[in-house]
Amino acid sequence: MINSSSSFVLIVDDNPTNLSILSKTLKSANYKIRMAVDGEEALAMVAYAHPDLILLDVQMPKMDGFEACRRLQADPATQGIPIIFMTALADTENKIQGLSLGAVDYITKPFEPQEVLARVKVHWRLKQLADTLEQRVAQRTDELEKAQLQLVHQEKLSTLGQLVAGVAHEINNPIACVVGNVSAVEDSINDLFDLIDLYRQQFPEPGPTIEASLNTIDLEYLREDLPKLVKSMKDGGDRIVSISQSLRTFSRADSDKKQKFNLAEGIDSTVLILRHRLKANNLRPAIEVIANYGDVPEINCFPGQLNQVFMNILANAIDALDAACVGRTYEELEADPGRIIISTSRSIDLSTVKISIKDNGYGIPNSVKSRIFDHLFTTKEVGKGTGLGLAIAKSIVEETHNGKLICHSAVGEGTEFAIELPV
Ligand SMILES: Nc1ncnc2c1ncn2[C@@H]1O[C@H](COP(=O)(O)OP(=O)(O)O)[C@@H](O)[C@H]1O
Ligand SMILES: [Mg+2]
Incomplete structure (x- = not known):
């Protein structure tokens, strides 16, 4: 004061x-x-x-x-x-x-001058102590709030992580069974077609009942279409396997120890989880995600928490790109679609890695920029924004991992979040 x-x-x-x-x-x-x-x-x-x-x-x-x-x-x-x-x-x-x-x-x-001095000195000192104490209390309260926020968040993350990992694990066996048997089904179908061919050769005139049935099922069409159907089932199954793998990577239950972590895998799994938000919809074409991964070593970290950071930043980028569509036609947007560019690189002295996540949305006005990392600061409507995403991301990057989270943004030029982590 x-x-x-x-x-x-x-x-x-x-x-x-x-x-x-x-x-x-x-x-x-x-x-x-x-x-x-x-x-x-x-x-x-x-x-x-x-x-x-x-x-x-x-x-x-x-x-x-x-x-x-x-x-x-x-x-x-x-x-x-x-x-x-x-x-x-x-x-x-x-x-x-x-x-x-x-x-x-x-x-x-x-x-009595000595008495005046003695009393003034005592109360002067008491006042200083009270002021310092007040400051300390304010500071500690602030620290406590942050710690509490992080605890709540970690708790949620770990519960959610366990749930997701559990679901992914449960899906694994049945889907492996489906995918694994598709080739066998393919073989059997081919065998059956061969057998039908053989019948036709041996009995070119099977009689009216069989003729009628052949017509009803349209054998020629079936023979073309069935392998395609099976192939799409196989593709779908493969897709589920990769989603389930990504979910497990994403939700890697955080132990209290740091683990070696491949950043590119983490980012890919996060992007995959956000895929439904990237897809084209009736307001805009799909958002392009371009990943340029540099030659970056695995780093020692809490993978689940870093994935949460990627998630928070990517979700904000998607929000910003969605907002940037307002008032533009589909054709305009197709000519200049929303884009998120992700890149990783290593510093020249090899001591840090940098992950950059850049969008071509509207950017952040200067008046907002100084506050984006504040708890509960949001420019989004009630129910949409919580104002916690970047506060959490900053504390995970800077406090838990001793790194840096920096935002570069200019209105009209988009936004870049740069995460720097020590190797
Ligand atoms: N990529 C971005 N482009 C534009 N504004 C952003 C971007 N990322 C964050 N912001 C701004 O920072 C604010 C705080 O973000 P965040 O802490 O994640 O909270 P929330 O997303 O819930 O609003 C957002 O409300 C938005 O105004
Ligand atoms: Mg957010």
């Missing part, structure tokens, strides 16, 4: 002799001094700059010390400034009233 260069003691007294003695005493101990001659002037000075301590006389013209004290205590901005009353030695009633109004202490007239 107050920096040390502006810290000073405010002495309020209508008696010039008192002012002079006090200010000399305090100056000799290197305190900075301001002076006021009544309550009103004191309040005006406090409003202008907060002192670290106030020495306040009781009896003064215009506004007395009690009233000034009452007002200072009533204002949250000045409540914390310690006030020491100055009263006559025998004036017990005034001392009590001053203390009950919130003063921290009193000194008695005539002044």
Whole structure:
């Protein structure tokens, strides 16, 4: 609140002799001094700059010390400034009233310079300690909030990860059975067709019942179409196998130890999970994803968490590209489709790897850019944005992995998020 260069003691007294003695005493101990001659002037000075301590006389013209004290205590901005009353030695009633109004202490007239100094010193120090404590508490609260956020997030991630990994695992056996048997089905179908051919050769005239049945099932068409059907079933099965593998890569349950991780595999699995959002729809053509993976070593990290980072950044890019479609025709968009370019590279001194995720959306205005990593900051409508994605990504990259997450963006030019991780 107050920096040390502006810290000073405010002495309020209508008696010039008192002012002079006090200010000399305090100056000799290197305190900075301001002076006021009544309550009103004191309040005006406090409003202008907060002192670290106030020495306040009781009896003064215009506004007395009690009233000034009452007002200072009533204002949250000045409540914390310690006030020491100055009263006559025998004036017990005034001392009590001053203390009950919130003063921290009193000194008695005539002044004893050593006593004044000792009391001012104690309360000055207490004030410094209280301020530091307040700062610490604020700082710790902030740290706690962050830690809590990360805990909640990790908890969710691990539950979700286990679920997904479990599902992927369960799918594995049945789908392996389907895919594995397709070739056998293909062979059997071919055998059956061969057999039919053989029948036709041996019995060119099978009679009206069989003729009729052949016509109904349209054998020639069947013979062309069935292998295609089987092939598409096989392709579908292969696709499920790769999705299930990706889900397992993506959700690699995070242990408390770091593991070796192939970044390209992680990114690919994340892109695959977001595939449904990349596909063409009635508002826009498909979003192109171009991946240029450099020669990057496996890195030691928490894979599940890094995948979460890729996910958060990619999902934002897709949101931005969706938003950029508004007001443009399908033809315009086809000529200049949404694009996400992902690349990985290694720094020249080989100490870090960089992952860049770049979109050609609208970019981020400067007024927004400074806040995108803040907790709960979102420009999206309620229910769509949580404002947590980038806060989580930043804490995973920078705190958990000692890396850097940087955003480069200019309106009209798109946005790039660069993740730098130590190898
Ligand atoms: N690729 C991007 N293009 C444009 N704006 C972005 C991009 N990524 C993030 N932002 C901005 O940063 C904000 C915060 O992102 P995030 O923390 O993920 O929260 P949310 O996505 O829930 O809004 C977004 O609301 C958006 O304004
Ligand atoms: Mg987001």
